[in-house]
Amino acid sequence: MAKTLVYKFGGASVKDSEAVKNLSEIIRNRLRKNFLIVVSAMGKTTNSLESLLAKKLAGEDFSENSAILKQFHVEICQGLFPKGHAVFAQVENLFLQLKNKLEQELNRDNYDEFYDEIVGFGELVSSRIVAEYLCFQELLVVWKDAREVVHTNSDFRFAKVDWEKTAKSCASQWRPVLESFPILTQGFIGSDPKGRPTTLGREGSDFTAAILAASLGAGSATIWKDVPGVLNADPKVFSNTRKFDELGYREAAEMTYFGASVIHPKTIKPLANAGIPLFVKSFLYPDAPGTKIHGEAAPHDVPTIVLKTNQILVSFKVTDFTFIEELHIHRVYEQLQALKLRVNMLQLSAISISIVIDAQLFKLEQLLERLKPEFEIRYNEGLELLTILHPAENGAQAYLEGYEVLLEQASRNTFQAVRRKT
Ligand SMILES: Nc1ncnc2c1ncn2[C@@H]1O[C@H](COP(=O)(O)OP(=O)(O)O)[C@@H](O)[C@H]1O
Ligand SMILES: N[C@@H](CC(=O)OP(=O)(O)O)C(=O)O
Numbered sequence: 557m558a559k560t561l562v563y564k565f566g567g568a569s570v571k572d573s574e575a576v577k578n579l580s581e582i583i584r585n586r587l588r589k590n591f592l593i594v595v596s597a598m599g600k601t602t603n604s605l606e607s608l609l610a611k612k613l614a615g616e617d618f619s620e621n622s623a624i625l626k627q628f629h630v631e632i633c634q635g636l637f638p639k640g641h642a643v644f645a646q647v648e649n650l651f652l653q654l655k656n657k658l659e660q661e662l663n664r665d666n667y668d669e670f671y672d673e674i675v676g677f678g679e680l681v682s683s684r685i686v687a688e689y690l691c692f693q694e695l696l697v698v699w700k701d702a703r704e705v706v707h708t709n710s711d712f713r714f715a716k717v718d719w720e721k722t723a724k725s726c727a728s729q730w731r732p733v734l735e736s737f738p739i740l741t742q743g744f745i746g747s748d749p750k751g752r753p754t755t756l757g758r759e760g761s762d763f764t765a766a767i768l769a770a771s772l773g774a775g776s777a778t779i780w781k782d783v784p785g786v787l788n789a790d791p792k793v794f795s796n797t798r799k800f801d802e803l804g805y806r807e808a809a810e811m812t813y814f815g816a817s818v819i820h821p822k823t824i825k826p827l828a829n830a831g832i833p834l835f836v837k838s839f840l841y842p843d844a845p846g847t848k849i850h851g852e853a854a855p856h857d858v859p860t861i862v863l864k865t866n867q868i869l870v871s872f873k874v875t876d877f878t879f880i881e882e883l884h885i886h887r888v889y890e891q892l893q894a895l896k897l898r899v900n901m902l903q904l905s906a907i908s909i910s911i912v913i914d915a916q917l918f919k920l921e922q923l924l925e926r927l928k929p930e931f932e933i934r935y936n937e938g939l940e941l942l943t944i945l946h947p948a949e950n951g952a953q954a955y956l957e958g959y960e961v962l963l964e965q966a967s968r969n970t971f972q973a974v975r976r977k978t
Pocket of ligand 2: 565566567568596597602603678743744757758759760761762
């Protein structure tokens with residue numbers, strides 16, 4: 557039996573009706589048996605759902621946000637389907653479900669679980685529309701709910717995959733279908749042991765493609781982006797970028813670890829473990845080769861720049877003039893772990909621990925609250941974390957001009973600086 561091909565289309569590739577038409581042309585030229593399509597929410601829908609939730613939590617009126625979101629999807633449908641097509645009733649029904657859910661109580665204690673139910677809605681509506689459009693174009697696909705097979709624990713918002721259970725469900729439930737029909741499903745969402753909806757972390761649809769590819773023993777996974785492939789810097793931020801024709805799994809994983817947002821950081825590992833190549837291709841130039849990430853790529857030393865915005869630098873100073881020791885680091889990491897916060901950069905001095913973390917709702921205040929009794933804490937918000945892999949000699953300086961540098965670290969292969977515009 558032929559190995560499954562997995563294609564993943566993110567928010568940019570389904571951001572409007574023209575984009576969905578383009579997606580259908582990509583599929584038309586490549587459709588075959590054992591074909592799995594993963595789609596994300598349309599455009600910035602997930603951000604809109606997050607804002608809507610923030611308003612609800614603050615007790616503000618969010619009805620206009622819901623109406624705008626619904627209108628956005630209805631207009632996409634109007635650009636794709638004739639009047640009276642069944643998709644309009646399906647979209648109407650999904651928004652009714654969203655409305656009902658939003659009438660339930662939300663507070664800080666049930667926020668994460670509530671979040672997963674609401675925010676995964678973007679993928680549910682998007683996948684309905686795209687599946688209906690492909691069928692309307694006589695490209696027969698079967699719509700499947702990813703929550704049937706992507707099993708996770710109950711860490712809402714950052715759910716961890718139960719790989720064994722997921723592989724079993726993929727084999728027993730989806731493989732037989734894939735032998736006859738392509739499947740279209742959602743990225744980003746899963747379900748916990750009690751069947752409650754979970755999400756895999758923001759931008760997690762690339763990861764879903766990797767989970768399903770690994771679980772189905774796929775031949776390859778392809779993620780379709782608005783860029784020609786993986787470049788040595790984000791072309792939206794830096795000029796004179798260079799595309800990598802190929803990258804090793806390790807190189808790619810390292811770039812994503814430091815924050816190259818073109819691929820979700822968890823995507824590479826399951827593919828590397830299973831030896832499945834990952835292609836990053838442009839949905840605008842689908843015949844162009846893009847970037848192939850695989851096990852046999854030659855190493856390179858092209859300076860590669862990664863920028864993470866919205867960073868917070870927090871410094872914990874011991875209050876009694878003892879020196880920093882293991883116990884202090886342990887205390888800080890214990891709380892970071894409890895709050896599901898990842899350290900993007902760490903620096904130790906004799907009397908302080910400095911960490912750089914992503915800005916996340918409520919998290920900073922909770923961290924301060926928990927560690928205040930033990931440390932004198934200072935923090936700076938609104939920062940950028942610049943990482944240069946394989947920096948050229950004195951190459952970093954150009955990226956620091958016009959910036960105040962709050963923290964800097966360099967090793968032979970990596971330069972990092974926390975910067976703020978002056
Ligand atoms: N090193 C890089 N190479 C290519 N694109 C990058 C890189 N770093 C960041 N990006 C950004 O990643 C974007 C594509 O990823 P993303 O927006 O997550 O796609 P989608 O949500 O449609 O899957 C590009 O538009 C680009 O701005
Ligand atoms: N829609 C989700 C999941 C995702 O991965 O989206 P995208 O493929 O557009 O990055 C998010 O925005 O977080």
